[in-house]
Amino acid sequence: MSTIAEVAKRAGASTGTVSNVIRGTVRVSPALRARVESAIRDLDFHPNEIARSLKVNQTYMLGMVLPDVTNPFFPLIMRGAEDRALERGFLLVTANTDEQIERERRIVSALRSRRVDGILLTHTGGKDVDHIRRTIESGIPIVCLDRAPVGMKIDAVMLDNVRGAQDCVRHLIRSGYLTIAIITGPLQLGVARERLRGYEEGLREAGIEVCKDLILEGDFRENSGYRLAKDLLLQFARPSAILVSNGVMTLGVLQAFEELGVRCPEDVALATFDDLAGDRAFHPRLTAVSQPGYEIGARGATLLMDRIEGKVTKKPSVVRVAPTLIVRDSTRAQLSPERTPLIRNSDSYQKKALPSS
Amino acid sequence: MSTIAEVAKRAGASTGTVSNVIRGTVRVSPALRARVESAIRDLDFHPNEIARSLKVNQTYMLGMVLPDVTNPFFPLIMRGAEDRALERGFLLVTANTDEQIERERRIVSALRSRRVDGILLTHTGGKDVDHIRRTIESGIPIVCLDRAPVGMKIDAVMLDNVRGAQDCVRHLIRSGYLTIAIITGPLQLGVARERLRGYEEGLREAGIEVCKDLILEGDFRENSGYRLAKDLLLQFARPSAILVSNGVMTLGVLQAFEELGVRCPEDVALATFDDLAGDRAFHPRLTAVSQPGYEIGARGATLLMDRIEGKVTKKPSVVRVAPTLIVRDSTRAQLSPERTPLIRNSDSYQKKALPSS
DNA sequence: TATTTTTATGTCAACGATTGCAGAAGTAGC
C-alpha cells in the first residue's frame, strides 16, 4: 500500500503538494498536477483515510444501529440513509441490536471508539438511555429513527403514528366494522403507545367506547401476533376487525387465521401497520398503514449530516412523516353497517362475552 | 473527547501503562489497574481506534458490498456476517451497488481508502474485475458471496446452484409436470448460468429434450418476471410448470398470474429460487429452492477473518453450500402423469406452438 | 533594474495511540 511520500517521490514533488492535488483546496500548476495524478494512477494509490481522519478529526462514517435488518422495514431505512450518505461522501457502519439494550450499548460504544461522525439510531426501548446522552455530550450527534427514547430532547424522524392508527380506525368504522381489536407493540415503546392512542381516539371520535378486552399487547414479533390472534379469535365474541401494530406480527396473525379457518375479510377484517409485501402476493391483499421507510432514512441522514457539518444548530426536534393508508381487500367485506356482526360465531370457548359497544 | 494522556494523568500513571491496561497484553498490578479503570470510567474515555488503526495498521472493519439490501435475500447474509464479525471484534461497513459496476468500483475504492481489513463482496456481473484483482493485490482480501466473478481464482461462498435447479426439476417431473419453462437471471452472471445448467441437466436425465422457447432470460428484477411470465402465459402452448430463478422475479410472475387469471398450481405450477416469505402469506404457498443466506454470510465472514488473521493461507477456493428444496402447494396439482396437459388452453394469441416434448 | 506583490511549492510539527528501551524503585533471597 503506497503512501503520499512515495507518490511525491515518483512525481518529483513534495508530500504537501500531493496532498493539495488530492484535496483540490490549494491550486497547483497544471504540469505538476498532471505528474502527480499520473503517479497516483501508476501506483494505484489510495490515500489513507485513517491517517486523514486522525489529523482532521473527522471520519466520514455514520453509524447505523437497527434492531434487525431482517425485518423488511429496516432495509428501506438503510437505503434511504445510505443514498444520502454516499452523495455526501459518507459511508455507513451498520449493526443490529436484536432489541437487546445491552447489545445496543456495546455497539454504540464501539462506534464511539471508531469515531464515527454521527449515529442513526433506532433505539431499543427501555429507560436506560445514559449511553445515548453521553455519546451526544461527547460530541457525536445522534438522530433517532422510527423510535425515540422517551423523555429526552433528541433529534428524531418518526412516523405520525397517532394519525396512522386514527386514519385506519376511521376507515374501518366507515366500512362498517364497529368492534375493532388492536394488537399493539410493547407498550414501553413510544411508537406502540402512540399507535394505541390513535386507535383510541379513532374510536372515541365515532362515539365508540374503548374496551380493554380488545386491546392486546404484543412485542412486535411474529409469534406474538400468532398467539394473540388465536386468543382473540377463540373468544366467545369475535371482533369484526383487527388492527395490527406492525407488519411482522401480521404474518403471525395470518397464520392464525389460516389455522383456525377464519376467512378474511368475510369473518374478520384485518388492517396492519407496515406494507411489507406491497400490492402483491399476500392473500387477501392487506389494507395497510404504509410507512415511508426510505424517506425516514433519507431525512434522518440528511439531518444528521447537517448537524455534523454545523449547518443545523437549532435545538433537537422531532420530524414527523405522514403515513399513507392503503385500502385493499382485507377490509372490504360486502357488509352493510346494519349487518355488521357484533357478536357472531358463538363458538363456545373460553373468555366472557364482550360488553356491547 | 479525552485521550490516553488525560486518563494517565488522572490515574497517576503513564500513558504506556494505560495502554497496557486497555490492551491487557502486559500485566499491571491490581492496584494500578483499578485506578486506571476508574479514571477511564470517570472520563467516559473511549480509546481512539482511529489512532490505534493507524499505528497497528488494522482497522477491525469489514466491507460488505451488496446489490441491494432491499432484496430480502441479502439481509440474511448480512446478519450471518455481522454476527460472526461482532464476535471477533469486527464491525461491518455496508454499501449497496444497485447492480451497477461503476458504483461497485467506487465503493470498493472508498473501502480501500478506509483501509478495511477485508471485503465481503456480492459482485455485480460483467468481466470488469480489475478493481477486485487490484484490491487483493494491495493486501485486502476479498471473499465473494453468492456470486463470483468468472474466470478468476478467488475465495467464494456460493450456493450449489446446479444442484438446486436440478433437484427442483426432478421434483417437477416426478409430480407429472413435463413441459417446464425457466425464467433465468441475466446470463452474464455465473449463478444464472448455473441454475440454467441444472435445469437442463434435470430435463436431460429424464430424457426430455431442452426446448429453447421455454428458456426466457430475465434480469433478476421483479419487472422482468412479470413481463416474461406474461409472454409465456399468452403463448399458444403454455408450459405446465415454471421455474423462476430468483424470488424477486417470482413476485412479478405472481402478479402476471393474477392479472391473467391463471390459477396456480391448477393451470400452471410454479417453483422458485429463494424462499422469501417462508411458509406463510403467499397464496399459493410456493415450492422453493431455499438458500441458506445466513450460513453463506456467516461462513464468508469466518473465512475472510481467518484470512485476515493469517489462519488460512491456502489458495483461494469456492465453498458450495447446499440448497434445500421445500415442496409446497404451488407444485401440487392433483394431476396424474397421464393427464399432464402438454398443450392446453389454445387461447389464440401470438407465437407458434411448441414442438411436442 | 530594483522592488514589491503574487503564486507555487517545500518543510515540518502535529493528530492519538503503540511499542521498545533505559532506568528508577521496590521486594525478596542469599
Added chain:
DNA sequence: GCTACTTCTGCAATCGTTGACATAAAAATA
C-alpha cells in the same frame, strides 16, 4: 549488602496525512 526480579515511568519513534508557515520563483509595478 549484593544480586535478581518485578513493576512502573518517561521518553522517543512511528503510523500517513494535513495545513500553517517559510521560501523560492515568477509576475507586476515603479
